[in-house]
Amino acid sequence: MDKKVIIDMHNIVKKYYEGQENELEILHGMDFKIYEGEFVSIVGESGSGKSTLMNIIGALDRPTSGEYILDGEDISSLNDKKLSEIRNQKIGFVFQSFCLIPRMSALRNVEVPLMYAGVSRSERKKRAKELLEMVGMAERMDHKSNELSGGQNQRVAIARAMANNPSIILADEPTGALDSKTGHLVMDIFHKLHKEQNKTIVLITHSKELAKETERIITISDGNVIDDRYSENGGGL
Ligand SMILES: Nc1ncnc2c1ncn2[C@@H]1O[C@H](COP(=O)(O)OP(=O)(O)OP(=O)(O)O)[C@@H](O)[C@H]1O
Numbered sequence: 001m002d003k004k005v006i007i008d009m010h011n012i013v014k015k016y017y018e019g020q021e022n023e024l025e026i027l028h029g030m031d032f033k034i035y036e037g038e039f040v041s042i043v044g045e046s047g048s049g050k051s052t053l054m055n056i057i058g059a060l061d062r063p064t065s066g067e068y069i070l071d072g073e074d075i076s077s078l079n080d081k082k083l084s085e086i087r088n089q090k091i092g093f094v095f096q097s098f099c100l101i102p103r104m105s106a107l108r109n110v111e112v113p114l115m116y117a118g119v120s121r122s123e124r125k126k127r128a129k130e131l132l133e134m135v136g137m138a139e140r141m142d143h144k145s146n147e148l149s150g151g152q153n154q155r156v157a158i159a160r161a162m163a164n165n166p167s168i169i170l171a172d173e174p175t176g177a178l179d180s181k182t183g184h185l186v187m188d189i190f191h192k193l194h195k196e197q198n199k200t201i202v203l204i205t206h207s208k209e210l211a212k213e214t215e216r217i218i219t220i221s222d223g224n225v226i227d228d229r230y231s232e233n234g235g236g237l
């Protein structure tokens with residue numbers, strides 16, 4: 001069976017301060033495809049360009065040159081409004097620092113992307129509750145984000161990322177601020193989403209240990225892909 005390509009990068013270059021004296025080329029022409037339903041990690045040392053690449057994959061930033069086909073659509077040519085629609089519908093973001101609204105309840109935080117998608121108030125609440133149940137946070141749904149622990153906040157953030165049922169979850173160091181036990185809890189949720197809902201998950205991390213849990217490891221160094229392999233244990237735990 002042919003697998004569907006969901007992320008298709010062709011010769012992606014990213015430069016900062018383009019054309020200026022201090023021009024910096026950070027990504028030097030990256031080429032790779034990610035298939036629907038894959039659980040992939042992108043690993044590399046600090047400063048290797050992981051977050052720069054994540055911003056491009058997530059359509060938060062544009063490459064300086066190269067072509068990026070996201071779910072069959074060439075997004076290089078789209079305007080900002082269309083890009084934000086695509087982000088809202090196709091991609092769920094999870095960040096190291098959670099990026100939740102501190103004085104808002106867990107429930108309301110999960111409702112935010114649904115609000116942007118124009119979902120009615122009653123539907124929003126119902127969906128947000130279901131999502132918080134899925135990540136084991138239903139009992140705490142009325143607690144404000146600043147009253148929750150790091151691990152609890154990250155679970156809320158994953159529920160938020162799933163709000164509009166995106167096909168891709170993009171997570172940048174999602175366990176970076178957590179102790180290892182709590183980090184594993186968060187990884188367990190990703191494994192569950194991968195297995196039970198066939199989500200494409202892209203995990204960005206500097207941890208080789210975490211990467212080993214995924215099906216495929218793309219290693220980057222100094223803005224280049226230097227290794228790309230399917231994991232020996234097939235990502236099974
Ligand atoms: N907005 C920017 N302007 C200029 N340079 C930048 C910008 N963003 C990132 N860089 C540079 O690009 C390089 C790669 O940064 P990036 O944040 O992608 O690394 P990373 O692999 O995510 O590192 P870490 O593991 O520490 O998060 C670094 O040298 C950084 O200084």
Ligand SMILES: [Mg+2]
Nearest residue numbers: 050051052172
């Ligand atoms: Mg980074």
